[in-house]
Amino acid sequence: MTDIATYNFAYLDEQTKRMIRRAILKGIAIPGYQVPFASREMPMPYGWGTGGVQVTASIIGPDDVLKVIDQGADDTTNAVSIRAFFRKVANVAVTTDTASATIIQTRHRIPEHPLAAGQVLVYQVPIPEPLRFLEPRETETRKMHALEEYGLMHVKLYEDIARHGRIATTYAYPVKVEGRYVMDPSPTPKFDNPKMNHSPALQLFGAGREKRIYALPPFTEVVSLDFEDHPFEVQTFDQPCALCAAKNVYLDEVILDDHGDHMFVCSDTDYCEKRRGDGHRGHLAPETDLAPETHSAPGNMEPAQ
């Protein structure tokens, strides 16, 4: 066992980390601008968060506490495997508790629990270019960003209104950063867009296949694009979470059987478990949780070995 070659701390070699660190600093200095970087092959396929993993690997240190979520859940395949990856290659403490994490790597959600100063949110981004589906040529989209020429995006939103009577974009909803760059917030539901504005946490975005890193420093203005007569609005739900009765959170639909029965539950599993631990009960929650003690604060914390 001891003869097996060991990896460098956090898997990446030091030169790769330096290259990614330089890109992160440029991204922070130019909020919303996509910095090209020499993305490496990672021991997982593209689409599994290779960009986010490279960003996390370049910033993480032995004192960090890592949380990984996939669509809000700590217990789905992508989150479990990335958490296990960093436990293996960096031996850092991991947690499911949003408040006690120093780095949160996320696929397509922002936690419901408000983020604090000092925390870093790392997004896994599939297509970083918000204009890509409108203009496939990189040379052209780069020119559009350089000239701040974003009319095409407004035309797209206008065509939504012409066809559907409202802006039909529900995820990856484009935002304008500090009045300059139009940015793709990664495929988070537009419900999460207001959380990006003036967030006290640092937000880093990594796109491995597309080889781009971008960033939002804390307390940065992030405005969702809209029109005066069609203002931006988030999704609303007409019922609370079926398990914890939470309102004003983002809910997932869960199919219960083949008769069309379904329920809506919090997409943020940590938030939902905390609420149930505090005694909140939705209309489909069991009378007593099977193992409430494992969900009580401060979450499932596994210290570094």
Place this chain on the structure above:
Amino acid sequence: MDVAAQSIEGGFADPVFNAQAVFRAVMDAMACPGSVQTLPAFARPPSPLSITAGAVALTLCDNDTPLWLDPALQASAATGSWLGFHSGAPLANTPADAHFALVAKPAELMALDSFSQGTQDYPDRSTTLILQVGDLISGTPFLLEGPGIEITATIAPAQMPRHFVEQWRQNTERFPRGVDIILAAPDGIACLPRTTRIKTMEA
């Protein structure tokens, strides 16, 4: 100690974790302009390169990043060979070629626009200046605003370049082009990314 020994000694004792600690300090300082991130003495570069500036250089520079040294640092053979030995970074022929510029005497620095500003298409291709300052409290106080700052922040670095407030205003107006500055004081670092606006203290 001869130049050969000076150029070899004084690198990071623990390269992986020292570089990570320095980077996190730089990242936090860049994300929260005006905040001072304290830093232990990880590197011992030959004078006149300071401990903090040397550690930042070892953390960020390698053979991909041409370095420009100001005349005070160029005059020291030991500094050049120490940086060469530990980082492998080539020296830039002109300031406009440099990815990073190390400046031991910021008060004598040439104009900020002599460095690479990046292009409108690739604003990231600009020089990052690492300025060695005596401290961050005894100079002219700057009131800072911009991304990363909740309301305002204040910093007062000593020995800043001439006409710095006016030069920085021009730098901010070039956005998204422009240089970023890492201020390396003996006990910590602070950053001025190109987005940060300086309001002078008088009303």
